[in-house]
Amino acid sequence: xxxxxxxxxxxxxxxxxxxxxxxxxxxxxxxxxxxxxxxxxxxxxxxxxxxxxxxxxxxxxxxxxxxxxxxxxxxxxxxxxxxxxxxxxxxxxxxxxxxxxxxxxxxxxxxxxxxxxxxxxxxxxxxxxxxxxxxxxxxxxxxxxxxxxxxxxxxxxxxxxxxxxxxxxxxxxxxxxxxxxxxxxxxxxxxxxxxxxxxxxxxxxxxxxxxxxxxxxxxxxxxxxxxxxxxxxxxxxxxxxxxxxxxxxxxxxxxxxxxxxxxxxxxxxxxxxxxxxxxxxxxxxxxxxxxxxxxxxxxxxxxxxxxxxxxxxxxxxxxxxxxxxxxxxxxxxxxxxxxxxxxxxxxxxxxxxxxxxx
Numbered sequence: 001x002x003x004x005x006x007x008x009x010x011x012x013x014x015x016x017x018x019x020x021x022x023x024x025x026x027x028x029x030x031x032x033x034x035x036x037x038x039x040x041x042x043x044x045x046x047x048x049x050x051x052x053x054x055x056x057x058x059x060x061x062x063x064x065x066x067x068x069x070x071x072x073x074x075x076x077x078x079x080x081x082x083x084x085x086x087x088x089x090x091x092x093x094x095x096x097x098x099x100x101x102x103x104x105x106x107x108x109x110x111x112x113x114x115x116x117x118x119x120x121x122x123x124x125x126x127x128x129x130x131x132x133x134x135x136x137x138x139x140x141x142x143x144x145x146x147x148x149x150x151x152x153x154x155x156x157x158x159x160x161x162x163x164x165x166x167x168x169x170x171x172x173x174x175x176x177x178x179x180x181x182x183x184x185x186x187x188x189x190x191x192x193x194x195x196x197x198x199x200x201x202x203x204x205x206x207x208x209x210x211x212x213x214x215x216x217x218x219x220x221x222x223x224x225x226x227x228x229x230x231x232x233x234x235x236x237x238x239x240x241x242x243x244x245x246x247x248x249x250x251x252x253x254x255x256x257x258x259x260x261x262x263x264x265x266x267x268x269x270x271x272x273x274x275x276x277x278x279x280x281x282x283x284x285x286x287x288x289x290x291x292x293x294x295x296x297x298x299x300x301x302x303x304x305x306x307x308x309x310x311x312x313x314x315x316x317x318x319x320x321x322x323x324x325x326x327x328x329x330x331x332x333x334x335x336x337x338x339x340x341x342x343x344x345x346x347x348x349x350x351x352x353x354x355x356x357x358x
Contacts, residue, residue: 095136154346197289212279217312226291311347
């Protein structure tokens with residue numbers, strides 16, 4: 001009996017004892033990959049951000065957020081590259097990048113040190129099938145060595161049609177200033193107001209004509225613009241624009257967006273499919289505020305973008321990512337990518353744009 005107790009005690013002692021081993025993390029065996037981020041449209045030459053990405057993809061974290069602050073026909077504006085040194089540091093300046101159009105014509109993409117992009121001379125056409133192929137070594141490590149990165153490629157096809165957006169009517173009304181809950185970089189939720197918006201609101205009645213018998217994906221941009229002098233005798237007024245707009249129409253409802261973000265309320269998304277409107281003419285209403293104290297007549301830019309499927313899925317994942325990236329208890333968000341062997345997105349869009357003055 002005593003022997004049994006002795007053996008039990010030894011087992012307990014062994015089970016409760018532990019050894020500690022320190023693991024040193026280095027950059028020598030990183031799983032680096034090439035990242036391609038580009039969106040093509042029929043208005044301009046193709047250019048792409050070709051960067052190095054490692055396990056903690058810092059470039060993409062910033063890039064994906066920037067897409068929501070600065071709506072352009074490409075996913076991020078080149079001028080904002082200057083504001084974030086990390087973006088430039090991740091860029092690969094000696095990569096071999098080629099553009100293949102319709103499996104026939106091949107164009108060499110040349111590095112632009114100002115925009116930190118690889119640019120081509122080709123302007124896409126409706127229906128083009130476009131592929132980007134890139135290969136490179138990594139940026140130099142601390143000891144001057146480099147890592148061979150796998151060759152990557154990404155494909156997209158421009159939509160064959162332009163979406164049709166019609167402005168059916170507008171109405172101005174006075175509305176009390178609104179307050180919104182926003183998530184700061186620290187993760188704290190604060191209450192903010194649209195400081196540069198007046199109490200004049202424009203209600204805009206719009207109509208989408210959706211093509212029949214095909215799956216379509218859209219993003220609606222409603223950007224209100226004005227110019228403001230912040231200082232006396234300011235030579236060039238500062239352009240103020242806000243991409244936020246409001247609408248209670250069901251096409252903007254997304255059940256995955258359970259929390260607000262910035263000026264955007266929970267469950268609201270301006271990226272949507274034609275699931276509710278397939279093959280129909282669909283009318284709806286949006287609201288946007290006038291830019292306060294503008295030295296010009298404020299105006300609204302309305303743009304319906306027709307997205308390639310990969311770009312649509314990428315943007316929808318980002319919308320979930322942006323409301324959960326500071327939440328320690330949330331599951332990791334997997335961002336859609338169509339870059340074979342790497343990360344990022346290569347998308348395409350066409351668009352229909354209108355300008356309405358207040």
